[in-house]
Amino acid sequence: MSESGFDLVVRNARVATASDCFDADIAVRNGRIVSLGSGLASGRREIDAAGRVVTPGGVDAHCHLDQPMAPPLRMADDFESGTRSAACGGTTTVIPFAAQAKGQSLRAAVADYHHRAEGKAHVDYAFHLIVSDPTPEVLENELPALIAEGYTSFKVYMTYDDLKLDDGQILDVLSVAREHGALAMIHAENADCIEWLTKRLEAAGRTAPRFHAHSRPMLVEREATHRAIALSELVDVPILIVHVSGREAVEQIRWARAHGLQVHAETCPQYLFLTAEDLGIDDSYKGARCICSPPPRDKANQQVIWDGLNDGLFTVFSSDHAPFRYDAPEGKKPGGEEVAFRHIPNGIPGLETRLALLYSEGVLGGRITLEKFVELTSTNPAKAYGLHPRKGTIAPGADADLVIWNEGEYAIDNDRLHHAVDYTPYQGMTLRAWPGMTLIGGDVVWDGQNFYPRQGRGRFLQCGRPTLRPMRSRP
Template sequence: MTAHAFDLVLRHARVATASDVFEADIGIRAGRIAQLGNDLPRGEREIDAAGRVVTPGGVDAHCHLDQPMAPPLRMADDFETGTRSAACGGTTTVIPFAAQAKGQSLRAAVADYHHRAEGRASVDYAFHLIVSDPTPTVLNEELPALINEGYTSFKVYMTYDDLKLDDGQILDVLDVARRHGAMAMIHAENADCIEWLTKRLEAAGRTAPRFHAHARPMLVEREATHRAIALAELVDVPILIVHVSGREAVEQIRWARAHGLKVFAETCPQYLFLTAADLGVDDSYQGARCVCSPPPRDKANQEVIWDGLNDGLFSVFSSDHAPFHYDSPEGKKPGGEEVAFRHIPNGIPGIETRMPLLYSEGVLAGRMTLEKFVELTATGPAKAYGLHPRKGSIAIGADADLVVWDERELVLSNAMLHHAVDHTPYEGMPLRAWPGLTISRGEVLWDGQRFLGRAGRGRFLNCGAPSLLPRRG
């Protein structure tokens, strides 16, 4: 019996990478790409891509799954439902957050998060850290050791009472990032401005979901972005500003870049496809579905974000999937009540829709090249967080994580999605494409109709040094 050269050959692919688009067969052996070329030898299994576009599996480098919450709140997606949804939307690697609670050791947070993920993920995953209590033990012992063990990125917050750090604490954490070669991510919003505005709105009886946007105008993001850049400049360390929403924060990042500072940036679908009007134009509670921070802005700011995606301002396009049921006492109606905007849990679902939205409205609408799409959804995030070239590329030796795209007209509805959330903010949106196949390490997880993966097949990934950072001598 003749042994096959490959476990799987994906034939007649229009292969798209961050730098090229070319026709090729893809030969896969032992879960990795073994050969690219024309007329490859037969594989044990053959799939004909029939000239369809094939991109690297998506890397969603900013999502929240089963993150510990104070009762009664609970995220709708755990690692099983969240990674199932990711796979059906073309994402084969996710990086959620091991979040430290104040008073908790960072290592205990990591151990708890491994427990939550164990045996549940169907795609590969890594962890970012969230540092909310930078004690001397965390700064001098836990964080350096965890970076050395492959947790090479962490997030700090400038807002939210249970997470925010003051400037001195941020400087301490950035210093650890500089000395140990980690990527520091910053949620940049001015907490004191938000609190002051919130109290004034509450005093005037303006507590409907739409006033969430009034309490977080662009200037609170602009000021915090400016301050984050200044803190990073003082320590002399690169930073990555997450979920940038619009023009004023973008201008700060462009200023920093023009002055030679290594400031990277991420944005998300909600800043391309939603506006403040989605939070409500009256006092209806329906807008709670779209409460996230920073909030969506206006149509003009959507154009600013599109420009930043195309001209290199943004390195990463993430979902910031933060899944809360709308109609649930554990979600957007805490305890079963319609609450003031201050108390609505922040976040929207998007782990499955991230790539189809950008492919449809970016690539197929003529707003973005295929190469740029690949860079933003796969290669860029893999590089930013130390997973490249194993992830985010179609190259010999890389994991065989691939998406075959079906270009067809469809209307997005929550009923077609595979998350555990009771809504999508993009309900009714016409799309031009959806993944026809999602392949993870050579295994078909989504065939265009059914999820074929299984909980527990996803592997934990230790991250290397982020390749956006300067080499340490």
């Protein structure tokens, strides 16, 4: 060990946090940051950041890995390939979902998900819960006990037949969140409207991938967002509305904020960089690659989402990574067939590209500040899910999870990515930056060219209560 006792010193860093940017050296001992300063004593290892920007490791608080699916469907990424992809994209903590099937114990779903993750993860991870069957046993016993054990966030759906809850069930679950200090995440789309539109499209023979967007216009998101806000107001509990796609939902959230309601919001890269045209301008099946829900909107709507990121409407920026291979019978071609849009699995890959897209086109594109980038991609997700200040910041006591950025031309090519998916929806985009180095606990896992595996070293994290700054109380 060095005379200073530092295991590592990162020299000449342009340190970026959610509140400040400053020049400093970063000293690490036993996997944690122990000092920030100028001219720190030497460490056993040294890295010269050479004035490059250094941010906290990304926290992707909305991704799906090896989630159980009904045959023949299967997600392309398990915990090994998904967390490998995360590390190479600068994300050092992921929070995927332990999903309860209807009729299943919630605790059994958690046990199964631990089994799927065990010994595979390269990065640290926590679990959200998905509550699809809120029985009295779940509401009165399992969910409160799991919250106390560190599973302090859960997601409920207003759509998808195998997952959706009715309003009374949502109120029951929100009441548990209020009583036990958990954060409820809501997928807000009106299931009945979607089903009605889908049947009409099918009757007219309009089943190509592009009609997925027609079955989910902005108003179905707007109505469900309005209803989710009303339900949270009735119970008097904060909520986080996930993957907000459109102007109309944004307007509902702005109304809620103006009335002092604690409504947080998340958005994702697909709503900044894709449009409905990526689902197809004709009846080609290739648009299946970009099917997700809610779907991408039009070009003008992208600016609405950028504005929301810049002015604080959005609390977090997540990938919603839901990886299915395009040309595979367990993926976007179920059973090996080109199927109607209703039967195409929803989701696109994005774990590895999330940070670089926002850094390149947000920070270097002049749309958001560097501090806002850190807030959206690392600090606020860590606060929302009870992992701050261990995660999400560069400060003494925090885990030494760091990203050193390289600025310069970088063309996205799926062959250069590290997930197990056979495409990226951002193929061919030229970015202005990419993570030049990713460190987890002070160890280099990605050096801009090579990945250094740490399979099984990713730790399961118990989450505490959300520590997001409260919004102003109601008048």
